[in-house]
Structure formats: structure tokens, C-alpha cells
Amino acid sequence: MTQGRSSAPFGPLGVMRNWLRSAPSTAPRQRRSGASHVVSWVILILAILYFFVPLLATFLHSIKPRPNDIPDPTLAYRQVLADEGFFIGLGYSFLAGIITIIISLLIIVPTAYWVRLKVPRLRPVVEFVTLMPFVVPPVVFVFGLIRTYGGPPFGLLSTNAGSDFVLVAAYVILSFPYMYRAVDTGLAAIDVRTLTEASQSLGASWTRILLRVIFPNLRTAILSGAFLTLAIVVGEYTIATYLARNQAFGPYLSLLGRSAPYTPAVVTLISFALTWIAMGMIALLGRGGRQGVQVAGAR
Amino acid sequence: MAEAVVIDERGALPARPARSFGWAWLGLLPFFAFSIAFMFLPTSYLVIGSLLKDGQPSLQNYADLNTGIIPSAFMTSIEISLVTAIAGGILGFLLAYAIILGGLPHWLRTGVMTFSGVASNFAGVPLALAFVFTLGQLGVVTVLLQGLGFNIYEGNFRLTGKFGLELVYLYFQIPLMVLIIAPAIDGLKKDWREAAENMGATPAVYWRRVALPILTPSILGTMVLLFGNAFGAQATAYQLTGGTLNIITLVISSQIRGDVLHNPGLGFAAAMGMVAIMAVSIGLYTVFQRRAERWLRS
Numbered sequence: 001m002t003q004g005r006s007s008a009p010f011g012p013l014g015v016m017r018n019w020l021r022s023a024p025s026t027a028p029r030q031r032r033s034g035a036s037h038v039v040s041w042v043i044l045i046l047a048i049l050y051f052f053v054p055l056l057a058t059f060l061h062s063i064k065p066r067p068n069d070i071p072d073p074t075l076a077y078r079q080v081l082a083d084e085g086f087f088i089g090l091g092y093s094f095l096a097g098i099i100t101i102i103i104s105l106l107i108i109v110p111t112a113y114w115v116r117l118k119v120p121r122l123r124p125v126v127e128f129v130t131l132m133p134f135v136v137p138p139v140v141f142v143f144g145l146i147r148t149y150g151g152p153p154f155g156l157l158s159t160n161a162g163s164d165f166v167l168v169a170a171y172v173i174l175s176f177p178y179m180y181r182a183v184d185t186g187l188a189a190i191d192v193r194t195l196t197e198a199s200q201s202l203g204a205s206w207t208r209i210l211l212r213v214i215f216p217n218l219r220t221a222i223l224s225g226a227f228l229t230l231a232i233v234v235g236e237y238t239i240a241t242y243l244a245r246n247q248a249f250g251p252y253l254s255l256l257g258r259s260a261p262y263t264p265a266v267v268t269l270i271s272f273a274l275t276w277i278a279m280g281m282i283a284l285l286g287r288g289g290r291q292g293v294q295v296a297g298a299r
Numbered sequence: 300m301a302e303a304v305v306i307d308e309r310g311a312l313p314a315r316p317a318r319s320f321g322w323a324w325l326g327l328l329p330f331f332a333f334s335i336a337f338m339f340l341p342t343s344y345l346v347i348g349s350l351l352k353d354g355q356p357s358l359q360n361y362a363d364l365n366t367g368i369i370p371s372a373f374m375t376s377i378e379i380s381l382v383t384a385i386a387g388g389i390l391g392f393l394l395a396y397a398i399i400l401g402g403l404p405h406w407l408r409t410g411v412m413t414f415s416g417v418a419s420n421f422a423g424v425p426l427a428l429a430f431v432f433t434l435g436q437l438g439v440v441t442v443l444l445q446g447l448g449f450n451i452y453e454g455n456f457r458l459t460g461k462f463g464l465e466l467v468y469l470y471f472q473i474p475l476m477v478l479i480i481a482p483a484i485d486g487l488k489k490d491w492r493e494a495a496e497n498m499g500a501t502p503a504v505y506w507r508r509v510a511l512p513i514l515t516p517s518i519l520g521t522m523v524l525l526f527g528n529a530f531g532a533q534a535t536a537y538q539l540t541g542g543t544l545n546i547i548t549l550v551i552s553s554q555i556r557g558d559v560l561h562n563p564g565l566g567f568a569a570a571m572g573m574v575a576i577m578a579v580s581i582g583l584y585t586v587f588q589r590r591a592e593r594w595l596r597s
Contacts, residue, residue, distance in 0.1 A: 040401025047394050054429040057439035061432040114326035129334050135577045137531030139548045140570045144341025169337045237424050237534035242555050254424045271425040279416045
């Protein structure tokens with residue numbers, strides 16, 4: 001019914017997925033004229049300049065400290081490693097990320113499974129809902145959350161636990177588009193119906209089917225969705241700041257950037273490395289779930 | 300399509316015929332309940348608040364969008380988003396063209412694609428800081444150029460100004476364009492080029508008459524996506540400018556911190572204005588995407 005249309009690529013994630021699914025182009029390259037070849041190299045070199053100079057400059061800045069005029073390139077690094085706030089920030093944001101991933105999976109896996117198995121006609125509705133974070137920018141989203149849950153009758157934001165809860169809930173919503181895409185792609189690769197019928201004929205309950213049959217078969221998809229979620233959550237600034245979660249990694253780095261001269265460069269490099277690791281893991285996990293495009297979250 | 304056919308042929312599970320749609324949707328209840336609580340309820344709060352003036356239903360807040368700093372904040376946001384969408388779109392297209400059809404070694408292509416995945420996600424606070432260390436008043440490149448007798452701050456350039464912000468946004472706009480447009484360029488079939496050449500088309504004619512028309516919906520669609528991407532960005536702008544630049548995300552930030560507009564309803568209306576613009580851009584993107592698939596599907 002709507003299966004054909006709605007499984008068409010939706011959004012950058014869909015495009016990416018379709019591209020990765022299709023075999024790499026084996027078409028022999030056209031003979032290039034020398035001029036076009038040169039132009040390509042020029043474009044590439046300019047791009048490399050633009051993209052690497054800021055990273056190089058950040059690195060050079062991080063090794064700049066000269067206490068008493070004696071060069072000490074590792075000083076800023078040692079200061080970061082001695083900074084409690086750095087570890088608290090990383091720890092807090094990683095924990096928030098992991099809880100986000102768990103809640104997101106508990107909601108999205110059964111939902112995507114159920115949509116495929118029982119209610120394919122609700123797929124456009126579910127997809128639309130998961131795409132809401134693209135329509136409501138983070139700053140507007142957190143605005144609504146604060147006004148809704150800050151005041152009566154909820155009053156959730158007056159306690160730390162309440163604010164942490166709202167923060168994680170917001171991150172779960174932000175993770176939906178990526179998680180749903182990843183899990184749905186994973187489900188497309190396995191025969192959901194046969195697996196379900198086989199399990200049922202062996203007497204398995206729905207919970208058992210989901211936990212013992214569907215989840216294990218989605219390992220790769222789940223992991224790539226999880227790493228992308230982690231990359232979004234750990235660097236997130238806007239929502240964490242306005243929910244007064246100032247110990248989180250994003251707000252911590254922001255404050256450090258205003259107050260210290262050299263250590264922010266170190267933390268910026270670490271932040272870049274973390275993004276690189278998360279994307280590298282997704283690439284390693286292979287084709288089916290490799291989705292590196294993100295248009296909501298930490299801008 | 301094949302999938303849909305299989306489902307139809309085999310029918311639903313024996314115990315629950317396909318017609319029992321009435322209860323099946325209950326399986327989606329946790330998902331919908333969560334989305335309503337944490338996405339739709341907060342958004343509705345803003346919608347309702349924007350439609351109330353002194354407790355009475357009113358459209359006055361929307362009329363008031365045309366007062367004070369709000370029109371110029373929207374205009375600056377739109378301008379920055381347009382500039383970075385068009386510039387990022389063109390530069391990203393050129394880069395994608397270079398790595399796919401430019402005759403560069405294949406490993407370079409893989410490298411650029413992987414890096415694009417990282418750079419498109421490297422945004423917000425750390426990105427702003429990296430540019431401060433590069434082109435800020437005391438940035439490494441600024442100082443280096445000064446040593447060569449060239450002071451970039453002599454003229455109008457300010458990293459914390461509009462142009463500076465645009466320069467920084469390109470760091471995630473260009474890679475996003477590369478990620479989305481590279482597969483489309485890769486999808487151009489060799490047959491089309493050969494057919495064009497057989498009929499005597501030069502490469503320039505092939506590009507103008509065949510390749511570009513096929514790619515146009517993809518290019519425009521991605522540019523619309525880039526527009527929305529920049530329009531909703533807050534963290535990068537806040538860190539870079541310290542909240543001094545008058546763009547709409549920063550107006551809303553100040554409105555959250557303290558009612559700087561001296562009118563809560565106006566703040567809600569401004570937020571809804573953002574949502575409306577984002578909705579239009581995502582909608583346009585979807586339309587362009589559907590058009591793009593027509594040629595690039597099979």
C-alpha cells in the first residue's frame with residue numbers, strides 16, 4: 001500500500017541510506033581533460049585549507065602557554081586533566097547519553113517493529129512525529145519545555161532530579177529521527193514476519209520475541225543509532241544550558257571558553273576527537289546503519 | 300513495493316486479521332504518549348501562549364512581530380541562512396564534483412566523505428571556539444598574518460559579526476552538502492553521458508542540458524535543508540558573538556533568560572515564527588526530494 005512510497009528516502013538520512021545500500025559505482029571514470037583535473041585539485045586543496053586550518057590553529061593555541069616565559073606545551077593539557085569540571089562534564093553528558101539511548105531504544109524498537117508488522121499504514125504518521133525535532137529548533141523546543149514543565153502544575157524544573165529528567169526526555173525526542181531511521185533500516189534487512197511467526201509457534205510471548213529475537217538481530221542498526229545519539233548528546237549546548245544543567249559538557253566548555261585562555265583549545269580538540277570516534281564507529285559498523293547526517297541538535 | 304506485496308499475499312497473523320486495525324495502534328501508545336508529553340505539549344504551550352494577549356484570545360502578538368528588534372532579527376537570520384545555504388551549496392557541490400568526477404584518487408573520495416560526516420556534526424560551542432583560536436583578535440592566523448604585515452581587523456571584518464558567523468557556519472554547511480549531493484552526482488548514469496555524446500553534445504552541453512537539470516531538485520532541496528540548518532542554529536552563534544548579534548535564535552535565548560521583550564506572548568509568537576519558517580523549509584525539502592528521486596531512483 002503506502003509501503004513503496006513511504007520507504008522512499010525521507011530526509012538526508014534516507015538519501016544516505018539509499019546511497020550506501022546501492023553498490024559502489026563501478027563505472028570507469030571518464031577521460032578527464034587536464035584542466036578539469038587541475039581544477040579538482042585546486043578545489044580539494046582549498047577545502048583542506050579551510051577545514052584543517054582551524055583544527056591546526058586550535059592545536060597550536062593549545063601548546064602556547066609560556067609560564068615565566070618558559071615554553072610548556074603540555075601545561076594546558078595537564079590543567080585539563082587536573083580539572084574536576086572536565087570529568088564531571090564528560091561523565092554527566094555520557095551518562096545522560098546512555099540513559100537517552102536506553103529509553104529511546106525501549107520506545108523506538110517496539111514501535112518500528114509494530115509499524116512494520118501490524119500497522120504499516122501508520123508509518124507516515126510515525127515518521128512525521130519522529131521528524132518533529134527538525135521543525136522545532138532546539139532553542140524553541142527548550143523554550144516550550146521550560147514554560148510547560150517549569151511552572152505549575154508540573155514544577156519539574158525546581159529540583160535537580162526534575163531538570164535532569166526533562167533534559168533526558170528532550171534528548172530522547174532529539175534522538176528519535178536517527179534511532180527510528182537506523183532501527184527501521186535494520187528491520188528492513190531481516191524477515192520480521194517469519195521470525196515473529198516462528199517464535200510464536202514455539203510459544204514465545206511478545207516481550208520474549210522483542211528481547212530475544214528482534215533486539216539481537218538489530219545489533220548493528222542499534223549501535224549506529226546509539227553512537228549518533230551519543231555524538232549529539234555529548235556536545236549539546238542549548239537545551240542543557242537553558243535547563244540550567246551547567247555541569248554538562250557543552251555548557252562546561254562554553255563557560256571555559258569565556259574564562260580560561262588555553263584549556264578551552266584542549267577541550268575543543270577532545271570534543272572533535274569524540275565526534276571523530278563516534279562517526280568512525282558508525283562507519284565501522286558498516287553499510288546498513290551508516291548514517292552520519294545530522295540536522296538537529298548541537299548547532 | 301515487493302515488500303508490500305509479500306505482506307498482502309501472506310496476510311496478517313492468523314490470530315489477528317488485518318482488519319483488526321482498531322486495536323493494533325495501541326502498540327504505538329508508548330511512542331505517541333512520549334512524543335505528546337515532551338514534544339507536542341511544549342509546542343502547544345507556545346502556540347496557545349502566542350494566541351493570548353492579557354489572557355484574551357488575540358492575534359496581537361503576531362502583529363507585534365513587526366515591532367522593535369524582531370523584524371531585523373528575523374531578517375538577519377534569514378540573510379545568514381540564505382548566504383550560507385547558497386555559498387555552502389555551491390562550494391559543497393564543487394567539492395563533491397571534484398572528488399567524484401574530478402579524476403582524483405579514490406581514497407581521497409572516501410576520506411572527504413568520512414571527514415564530511417565528522418565536520419557536519421562538529422558544530423556548536425567547540426566549532427565557535429576553534430574559529431576564535433584561528434581568526435579571533437588573537438587567533439593564530441590573525442597573528443600570523445599580522446606578522447606578514449596584513450591586519451585582517453583593519454577593515455570591517457569581525458569574527459563576531461554577520462560575516463564571521465557565516466564563515467563559521469560554512470564549516471558544517473559545506474560537509475552536509477557534500478554528504479547529500481555526492482550520492483546524487485554518483486547516481487548520474489554513464490548511459491546518459493554516452494547518449495548525449497553520441498548525439499554530438501560536448502561536455503558543457505551535457506552538463507547544461509542533461510546533468511544539471513537532473514541534479515537541480517537535489518541541489519535546491521539540499522540548499523533548503525542547509526537554510527533550515529543555519530536558521531535553527533543557536534549554540535554556535537551564542538558562543539561566537541556572546542549573544543550580541545541580533546538574530547532570532549539569540550532573541551529567543553534572551554527571552555528565555557529574562558523577558559527582554561517585556562511581553563511573554565510576543566516571545567511565543569517569535570518562536571512560532573521560527574517554527575513556521577522551519578516547517579516551510581522542511582516541507583520544501585520533501586517536495587524537492589520527491590522530484591529528485593524520479594531520475595535517480597533506479
